[in-house]
Amino acid sequence: MNLVNPRTFNPEIIYLFDPWTQSESHGDMHHHDFLEISILLEGESNYHFNQEPAKKIRAGSVMLFNPGVDHCEFQLPGTRSHQLHIGLKNISLEGFTRNVFPNKHPLLDLGQYHHQVLEKAWQLVKESNEERDEFQLIQKALLIEMLVYILRGLNDEDSNVVPYLSKSQQRQQKIVNYTIYYLENHYKEEITLEKLAQDQFLSPTYLSKIFKEATGMSPINYLIEIRLKRAKDMLKNDQLTIKEVASAVGYQDAYHFSKSFKKLYGISPSGILPKFKH
Missing domain, CATH: 2.60.120.280 (Regulatory protein AraC)
Structure with missing residues (x-):
């Protein structure tokens, strides 16, 4: 199976x-x-x-x-x-x-x-x-x-493993899985809850509800975490400025990026930069 x-x-x-x-x-x-x-x-x-x-x-x-x-x-x-x-x-x-x-x-x-x-x-x-x-x-x-x-x-x-989820729950899981897949592969783009819902012929309220039940956060907050995790890796490994990193992960405003980064990680992006980049 x-x-x-x-x-x-x-x-x-x-x-x-x-x-x-x-x-x-x-x-x-x-x-x-x-x-x-x-x-x-x-x-x-x-x-x-x-x-x-x-x-x-x-x-x-x-x-x-x-x-x-x-x-x-x-x-x-x-x-x-x-x-x-x-x-x-x-x-x-x-x-x-x-x-x-x-x-x-x-x-x-x-x-x-x-x-x-x-x-x-x-x-x-x-x-x-x-x-x-x-x-x-x-x-x-x-x-x-x-x-x-x-x-x-x-x-x-046990060759007769039976899924725990009902048919309705399995459908919801597929919606959540697709949404995560889309966010992980398009995080650099401009994404809104309305667009995510429209692409799957769903209401924004319904998508937000089932996504939060499955992951503990809204689709947009999940997107923010993806962007900031990618940014953290780039700050450690790439020879890019903070502004360039912010733009590379979908932020138009470096100040807003820095503020979100510090809120999640408790440290500013400049604190992640390798010494040779200061």
Whole structure:
């Protein structure tokens, strides 16, 4: 069962780190409003999932926590573990709520695809530790491969995966996915809510409502974040002035751009510029 639309599948890494957890360490029960993958690379640990009794987790185990799934880990005396934790958002699978995977339990059984997932995990750790040129792009590519192998493993485990969304909700999801795809590919252009709605034969009010329900923000605020994220990357890597960067991401007014940038990141664009550009 194909759950991914290659045009709109664009996961975003929130964090990626691989700590060693030492003996007698104990975390608090918690959950996220995004998706998290935790892979035990070396050693052993113990995890609580929701209200289940504690379970010993050994090296090679892969866990995937959907939003709202309570979990915590702790180390028994004399044990320690090396784990990879990846926080993700902007995950869209056909027929499922955004940022949700079709796993029934956090501890995954991936069958023949288990080895490939672990291989990608170690490659991600290597890229993270070395931080060579464009390592973040390599990480994203490796992550997409990992997610595909996880989906293949889940499909083998349960070939009768049923979408969580109703027909009406699936239609709404397609509208949201198309809108995100359009914003990510046309962010340099002049875009209004009215134009986005008109292109899909929708009312602006309806589009804004279902988009905010799915993403937590309006289409225009989503567009602003896309523009400012692109701008942040350009300020770090390109030999452009602030005015040139502002224009490149769709802002006509450099002052308005700087004000929006500082509001989102807490720092002015000039604070991002490499030293040689000051």
